[in-house]
Amino acid sequence: MSVAFLISTLLFILLISLVHPGKKGMVAVAGIIVNSVMSSWIAVAALSGNAFSQVLNGGPVFGDIAIRLDSISAWFILVTNFTMLMGILYGRQYLRHHPARSADMSMHYISYLLNHAALTGIYFIQNMLAFLCAWEIMAITAFILVIFEHARMETLKAGINYLIQSHISIILLTLGFIWVYTSTGSFDFEAIRTYCLSAGKEAALLLFLVFFVGFGIKAGFVPFHTWLPHAHPAAPSHVSGIMSGILIKAGIYGILRLLLLMPENHLAMGYFILAVSVITGLYGVILAIVQHNIKKLLAYHSIENIGIIGIGMGIGTIGVGLGSPFMAFAGYAGAMLHVLNHALFKSLLFYSAGNVYNALHTLVIDRMGGLIRNMPRTALFFLIASLAICGLPPFNGFISEFLIYSGLLSAIGSSHTASVIILAVIALALIGGLALLCFTKAFGIIFLGTARHVQHAEIREENNATLFPMALTAILIIFIGLLPQLFISVLRRPVELFMNMPDLEGMRVSAQIMQQISIAVWGLVLLIAILWLLRKAIASRQVTVGPTWGCAYTTDSPKLQYTASSFVRSYAKIIKPLTITKKSKDEVLGIIPKPLHTETHFHDKLESGLVDWPTRNLRGFLGRFKFLQNGSVQFYVLYGVVFIAISIAVPLIINAVRNLAHILKHL
Amino acid sequence: MRMISLLLILITSFFFTGIIIRTKSILSGRKGPGIMQPMKDIIRSLRIGSVYSKTTSFIFQLAPTVYIATILMAILFIPFGNQRGVLSFNGDFVFFAYTLALGKFFMIIASLDTGSSFEGMGASREALYSMLVEPAFFIIMGSFSLLTGFTSFVDIFSAMHFGSYVTYGLGALAAFVFAIIALIENSRMPVDDPKTHLELTMIHEVMILDNSGYDLGLILYGTNLKFAMYGALIANFFHTPGYEWYYSIPIFFGVQLAFAVTVGVVESFSARFRMNHNPQFILMFTSISLLIFLGVLLLTGKII
Structure with a gap:
């Protein structure tokens, strides 16, 4: 199977470069489908209990390459395949708006295909050297995908920023692997377990930290998150979608795999992950709210969601350490379900943002408004995804967040560090509230009200081929929200691996709760439907249409509307210590003042401290030469x-x- | 029997704002309207025609329905003594809070839908304050789940009582915080003044400036329901050990009456805060709820 996979990848790469520019997209879609079917086939079997295992002969350099697929990898494979497929279906349509040279197109599609193949490789390969190769291919192809519009300076800058940071990640991973290899002499992942058992707790913990930072850069844990808010806005929307949806999840996968291989220190690792994740989640959403660029806003939200996933992983690991099956199940299942959920709603948000960008040619929220009339379907998709990302029922985000809440609440009862855990509960509640603030702003300002800026071209809804992958994603979002119990049973096997025993207790309790949640969620939907019908029946038909109430000012003026900046102004004042605010303002001069401009920019304080400042100093030093x-x-x-x-x-x-x-x- | 708390809350909701208004009129020496007047106003609103702004979309029409549906949904989770609510499972208070948030989300985007400068103002404040108030609720519920070892409303409330006198103290403190949360969520004094006539200083009222007719009726009734819901939650702190119905039901109505009168008294004798003092005020209740948490830690001996 592995060989067939490699051959098909190479074949499609060749095909893409040979065919007519207009057909390249089709070929890429076909390639993704073929590769996805192959890996999904194995993954579905692995999830139902038949793990896949194979050994490839890698010659004198690699030695024996272990190809293994357990249920954790299988889950990630399925998430990746779905998101990648939707990404290419959307991306093919998206790129129609961005005519590029044939070579650029080939490069883009080939990178896409290779990126998918490399990700698949990462989940399959359990040999350190081969894993690093796949990891490197993934990083480089992602770089090429990001710099599609390489004629623009900032795109190139963001791309190179990403490339450098992902190589810092690779250096750390290499360091970790060399460390293990020199003491065990084996490249197999199992060597990590052997090493940790022989080396003692402290060394194992140090090794974990090295790997955690390496994978954490990819995943975007604070303070290693700084590449995300630059790379996402620079990339084309479908690339932002898959990067945020699944590329950063490769980092999560790495940490999960590591947790699986670490035999000891569960409590220490769990609390560490929990602490980092709480900071990550809060920091991400706090900065997301003040962003004016829609894709940058979404990028910061990816950081927030990585934090939520991390909280789940942390609580799961603590659960394993304490031997509490329900806590472990709720934590890990919540984290892994959130991996899928985030891949779905975040890619949907990026696709919607892409539609808006293609229509308006800007990403600045304050220049948008009233798009729900021109693009009703895009607006609906954005709304669904916004509700899901805020973790509101009846959508999928609620389900995973609820699982994590359940884990946290049971941890409060059963551990002796309730005062630490309660901070995570507060953080999760705050994250929810902040996300609500952020997405009411994003949806309200982009799609509602009236246009805040004169549009010269007519704005039209995208064609059905563009909306099709978005609709599929949206349907899955609602499906998970309404029938979560199905997914709990799928997640049983991956979670059992962490607990190292067949787990009936945690699974049973969670499934019971999910059954109840499903009933409650259906109840909510039904209640809304009934009340809506009631409204139709009771409410008076006598309807008048008039201008918005303006306190006796009846002229329409889009300028009077609230903007994104004014919507979050009082919030921005509260968080002032956490950001660097740069404001430039023109003074009113003369009797008839000229048009005035005022600009506000928020900068990431951590970025300027941890990346910009050292870089500046290093450049100053190197400048002498x-x-x-x-x-x-x-x-x-x-x-x-x-x-x-x-x-x-x-x-x-x-x-x-x-x-x-x-x-x-x-x- | 599971419907009992729903029924009691619905009954209370008919009188709640009436009692508040009556209290205010008595305290200010006015004759004032009858207790049923707010309900009559709502019924009238439900029947008259509506005016819609031409900038609005379907969101604006859908939002009030979602809002009232989420409040009704949340009420289904409220227990009555040791009697479960219609729905009850482990962690149901998370569902409770997030369902209410769904309604809030829709109300906020509906007010942005009008493209009005005033309503954006209200929406911004509503979003900010509801974000700030969220942690207090979760800390209280988290503390009680630590204290009792349960994670659903009914189990927490029925296990919490009668442990020791300290739990009563904690319960009273929590009831106080819940009352304040109810005031903030319903945009009453001292955070927001429902009777103010300047748009710049309003929160909730300014958000619904463009709603009329049936939708306005729903929103107004939503306020009543929310008050009755929080009142019922507070009443759950004060039940008797045996949960005899002939004590429980009078206690329930007594607490609701006391709550309504308190709201009336507060509104009669206090002035609204300046807007920029509100966040501090709300965060103060987060710290009071942290106090409850510390108390629970001391009780359970889990303080590190």
Whole structure:
């Protein structure tokens, strides 16, 4: 199967570069479908209990490459396949609005295909060296996907920022793998377990931290999140969708895999993950609210959701450490379900943002407004996804957050660190409230009211081919929200792996609660439907249409509307200590003032402290050597000559010194 | 029997605002309207025609229905003594809070739907204050679930009582915080003044400026329901050990009456805060609920 997978990937890459530019998208779709079917086939079997295992001969370099698919990988494979497929279906339509050279198109689609293949590889491969290769391919292809509009300087900058940060992640992973390899002599993932058992608790914890930072950069845990808010707005919308939906989940997968391989320290790791995640979740959403760029806003929300997933993982790990089956089940199941949920609603949000961008050619929220009339379906999808991301019933986000809440509440009762856990509960509640503030702002300002800016071209809804993948995603969002009990039983096997025993207790309790939730959710939907019908029946038909109430001011003026900035103004004042606010304001001068501009920008304080400041200093230091780069070829040849001379001379001199010392000693 | 709390809350909701208004009129020496007057106003609203702004979309028409549906849904979770609500499961108070948030989400976007400068103002404040108030509720419920070891409303309330006198103290403190939460959620004094006539200083009232007819009636009734719901929650702190119905039902109505009168008294004798003092005021209740949590930690000996 692995060989077939590689061959099909290569074949489709070749095909993409050969066919007519208009057909490249079709071929890419076909390629994704073929690869997805192959991996999904194995994954479904793995989820129902038949784990897949194979050993490939990787030659003298890699040794035996273990290809194993347990139920955790299988879950991630299925999430990836669905999101990737929807991504390419949407992306093909999205790129119609962005004509590019044939070579760029080929590059883009090939990278997409390779990225999917690399992700599949990451979930299948359990050999450190091969895993790193797949990881590197994933990072580089993602970079190429991000810089699709490479003619723009900021896109390129964001891309390179991402490339550098993902390589820091790779360096840390490599370090961890070398560490394990030098002490065990094996590249197999199981070696991590053997090492941890032999090396003792402290060393194992240190190893965990190295890996956690490595994977954490990919996932976007604070303070390693700084690449996300730059890369997402720069990338085309479908790429932002898959990056936020599943690429960063590769980091989550890495941490989960690690937790599975770590035999000890569950409590310490659990509390550590919980603490980092609480900060991540809060920090992400706090900064999301003040963003003016819709895709940047969504990027910060990805950080928030990684925090929520992390809280689930943390509580699950603590549950394993305490031996509490329900806590472990609720935590891990919540985290893994949220991986799927976030992939769904976040990609849907990015696709909707993409439709808006294609219509308005701007991402600045304050220039939008009233789009629900021109793009009713996009608006509906954005609304569904917004409700889901806020964790409101009857949508999917609620289900996973509820599971995590259940885990936290049972942890409060059964552990001796209730005062720590309650902070996580507060954080989760605050995150929910803040997300509500953020998405009422986003939806309200983008789609409701009237246009805040004059649009020159007519704004039209996207065609059905674009809306189709969005509709499928939306349907799945609602489906999970209404029938969560189905997904709990699917998640049983992955979670059992963590607990290292067949778990009936946690699963039974959770399934019971989910059954109840499902009833409650249906009740809510039914209640809304009944009341809506009642309204139709009772409410008077006598309807008058008039202008919005304006306190006796009856002229329409879109300028009078609330903007995104004014909507969050009082909030921005409260969080002032956490951000760097740059405000520029024109003064009113003269009797007839000129048009005035005022600009407010919010900057990430952590980014300026942890990335910008060191970079600036490093550049200042390295700038002293700038004279070396003077651009004339003669000097470069000279450097080459000097280098060769030194490399010859240094050993000679050392030898001479040694001989001298030898002679002197004999004297 | 599971319907009993729903029925009692519905009955209370018919009188609640009437009692508040009556209290205010007595205290200010006016004759004032009858207790049923607010309900009559609502019924009239439900029957008259509506005016819609031409900027609004279907969101605006859907929102009041969703709002009232979420409140009714939340009421289904409220227990009555040791009698379960219509729906009850472990962690149901999370569902309770998130359902109410759904209604709030719709009300906020509905007010943005009008494209009005005033309503955006109200929406912004509503979103901010409801965000700030959320943690207090979760801390209280979290503390009680730590104290009792249960995670559903009915189990918490029936296990919480009669442990020791300290639990009564905690219960009273929690009842106080719940009362304040109800005031904030319903946008009453001292956070918001429902009777103010300046849009710039309103929260809830300014959000519904453009609603009329049936929708306005629903929203107004929603306020009554919410008050009765929080009143019922508070009443659950004061039941007798045996839960005999001939004590429980008078206690329920007594608490509701006391709550309504208190709201009336507060509104008669206090002034509204300045808007920028509201966040501090709301956060103060988060710290009071943290006090409850600390008390519970001391009781259970789980303080590290």
